[in-house]
Amino acid sequence: MDSELGELAFLPLGGTGEIGMNLNLYRWREAGREKWLAVDCGIGFGGSELPEVEVMMADPGHIADRRDALLGLVITHAHEDHIGAVAWLWPRLKCPVYCTPFAAAVLRRKLGENGLLNQVRIHVIDPGGTIDLKPFALRFIRLSHSIPEAQALIIDTPAGTVLHTGDWKLDPTPLIGPPTDEAALAALGDRGVLAMVCDSTNAMVEGHSGSELDVRRSLSALIRDLRGRVAVTCFASNVARMESVALAAHDAGRATAIVGRSLRNMDAAARECGYLKTLPPFLTEDDIDDVPDDNILLLITGSQGEARSALSRIARDDHPRVSLGEGDTVIYSSRMIPGNERAIGTVQDNLVRRGVRLMTDDDHLVHVSGHPARDELRRMYRLVKPRYAVPVHGEWRHLSAHAELAREAGATPFMMEDGDILTLSHNRPAITDSAPVGRLVLDGTRLVPLQGEVMAARRRMLFNGIVIASLAVDQAGNLRGRPRLSAPGLLDPDDPETARAADDFADQLLDLPASARRDDAALQDAARSALRRILGRRLGKRPMVDVHLIRV
Incomplete structure (x- = not known):
């Protein structure tokens, strides 16, 4: 599998070390030039750990900065964690999109809602079809999953062949669509597979996922x-x-x-x-x-x-x-x-x-998973026989269980997290570098960084509240009337504590030097500091504070 012509690398920006937000990149580097391929572009949800977040997705900044070298985005199937972010992130990628007819039908509805339907070039590829994006020669393999037309992606490069499974299971009777094409997987394994990038969701579950x-x-x-x-x-x-x-x-x-x-x-x-x-x-x-x-x-x-x-x-x-x-x-x-x-x-x-x-499924057979349990993973490794295994689509415990199983099957596993760059060429695969990663939050109709100031303020407001003080001051710096405090979710307007806090606030403002009360910026800074001290002492909390100053 050695190649003197170039170097192949795999980089997950989302979906590795976590479940959801799948965004994977493959890079071909040759003679100082790079070509990139993106696979899947999905969303995740905040859940109880991030109550301020409803929908989030991987930050595509690393590939957005290189989008002139991005050949295309291939979608393995139409689940939200693989397709749901396309309508939001495509304006940063501006590349062709390749997917099956069903995924295209789902995606068109999402793009239409965002006003992008006539901008995105969608290339519809039949299940089992091929895509030529030199130096990547791509072919779909039909898999069964809990959605129609799930596809694994064969990625042929001068450095060797990678199988990117997407989500899958081995269901002999999936009811809609054919079973997993095990013959094609076996033929691929006989031809030789450098690495398999594979679903880990149920790697801790013994047995079979069910039909x-x-x-x-x-x-x-x-x-x-x-x-x-x-x-x-x-x-x-x-x-x-x-x-x-x-x-x-x-x-x-x-x-x-x-x-x-x-x-x-x-x-x-x-x-x-x-x-x-x-x-x-x-x-x-x-x-x-x-x-x-x-x-x-x-x-x-x-x-x-x-x-x-x-x-x-x-x-x-x-x-x-x-x-x-x-x-x-x-x-x-x-x-x-x-x-x-x-x-x-x-x-x-x-x-x-x-x-x-x-x-529920606790007491009745009303659900089976769409992801492979350990017996199915073992079968996949027997069919594909990869030299190297890259567990993805799971949290660390899932990836670890998958890596153990891959090792038992004779493959060398690589444990990765979002941002790790795995170089697969030269017969010496290794994690050689890292790329910046992050998460973007869908906030209404805009995207904001999860770790940015907007969401940090949202978290502070969620747990500590927000207090807004309004005060009127004349040109000489004298207070005109008592300041008013508004603290929704923290203090009721008719709560006696609100009036007492306002009185304390007024007293501390009066203690300020006259020169500070005559300067708007100095007065606002001092007022915010005073308000934080008062609320910390009286309520034991540190809410966000803001001061509206009216100079009369």
Whole structure:
């Protein structure tokens, strides 16, 4: 695998040492010139550790600075953690995008919402197809996963071949789309694979991930015996699960209605690509009340406790069209993503309080993972036979478990984190350098650095509050009236402590030298310092403070 012509390197900017925010780069360097390839561009969520954050993504700054050498962005599949950031980060990359028909259908909707649909060049590649981006010769291999058209990516270079698996499993009956193309993987392994960059999500789970067919059979048996309204919540992207739920409903004499925007979008993308064609159109939220409770099934977004999701609103009884109550059932046909336990628990508590019965994967076969357990990983290593293994898509404990398994299979593993640069050429692979990494937070319609001043201020406000003082001072520096304090979330306006703090604040301002009270900048600085001292002493907190000065 030696190459005197150039050097191949792998650099993850996101998704290695964490789950989500996948953004991977491959670099070819030759004669002092570089060519880059990007694989996947996804989002992550804040969760309980970052309550001030809803959606975040890897900072693409390193490759944005080199975008003239970026040949393209290849999407392995249409899950949010692999495709969800494209509409936000593409303006910094400005490169062609390559993906399968289903991923393209999903991506077009996202780009349209951001006003980018006519700007991004999307090259639609059939599953199993090829892409020529010299010096990278690329080919897709069909994999089964919990979404249609998941693809592994073969990356052929003068230095050797890399298999970038994306997300996958070995499901003999995935229901929508073919099983993983094990023959193509075996042929690749026989040809020789320098390195495999591989999914680690379930590397700590022994056995097999399970089949969608088993879930379909179980759902049909469960739903058949239920009375009242039945609601099923699942990941919107799991089209096979949507089909299983609809078929189970039909077997039980129920019509299926979709509740939630992400499910409606995924249904439209799936039907556009020829999936779900045996199912009649789903009912809408407006149709639900026209169907008897025993004859309706609701397919609802919100399996992870998202505060604005349809299921959360139904659980709080503030959804405008849909309600659930005594005698109804909610089936969680999904797993609990780590970090979402509290949010999901709150929704489930609210549902049970309303008399709803819950069914989860703790006590019923209503979900299987889309990621490979250890037996499937072992099988993949037997097929591909890579010389080197690069565990990605997992936190450190997942990567470590994967590395141990790879070593047992005869591959040499490299433990990496975001920003590490792994040089794969010259028969001496090694982590040789690092690149700056970071996270960007989606704040409304803009992106801000997670570690920047905006989010730092947001964290301080979240935990310590904010206090705004307004004071009027004449030209001689005399206070005109008592200062007013506004401290939403910290002090009530009619709290006696607010008045006492305002009096203390006025006293400290009067103690300032007259020269300081006549200078706006000096007065504002001194006022902020005084206000911090007063609040620290009285409340034991250090809120953000600001002073509005009116000179009269």
